Amino acid sequence: MKINVTTWNVNGIRARIENVLEWIDNNNPDVLCLQEIKCLEEDFPNELFTSKGYNVYLLGQKSFNGVAIISKFVSQDTKKNIPGNTSDIQSRMIECTFNINSKSIKVCCIYLPNGNPINTEKFTYKIEWMDKLKNYIEKELLKEIPYIALGDFNVIPTRDDAKNYEEWVDDALFNKLSIRKYRELINIGLYDCHILKQIPLKQYTQWDYQRGAWQNNNGVRIDHILLSSYATKYLSDYQIDKNERSKDKPSDHVPVTATLTID
């Protein structure tokens, strides 16, 4: 069977609900991972998704951050925040275990800290969070279950993932240490769908609201779908829905979808 797994930083679910519902109707995702829902769990409009046949798994936070997994499958096991990272008061990760076609698959929805400005505790928090994420997923991969880590990683992996990388050299998204930590995460055994599918260079997933970034195609690729080795054999398609950025009241990020064929 084919399933679509999507990541989308919506920049506020309440501000984006019409766009998200319309996108669901047009794209029929099986698993939709949202970042920056920017609300408490009790303020999330669950019924608008459950009425379409979805299950809703949430880790909310007032005003900022917050992640959700909207899924046609029932989660067998749900983890909120990086296990063991008990001091983290920010809501940035939720992981579900699904049983799809008699196969167990884990989906981890990530909203990695932005980290700006560098030389502040925000950047330190980002780097430490990346270490904790790597340590957690590294242990999960040992279980040899297909694992999907996707979300807004707030990391521009290479010069070709920004229109003008020179503009980003002093930014936490393209900082050398951020990129090194991202590579350390990849190197535990994760594969970027964007690279697996050999997508052309200079394709972006986020365009700032400011300075006409969208009109000038001044974007960055910071939303990633990473697959464990066991999950790569399922990958059949991958797509960035750039068109969503041109709609009314868009998020600054667009949906990114991997299609998996699980037989």
Next chain:
DNA sequence: ATGTCTAGTGAGACTAGA
């Protein structure tokens, strides 16, 4: 020229975060 947006506070000519 931070060429904008979201959410929160509390009523702003606001702030924080991105």
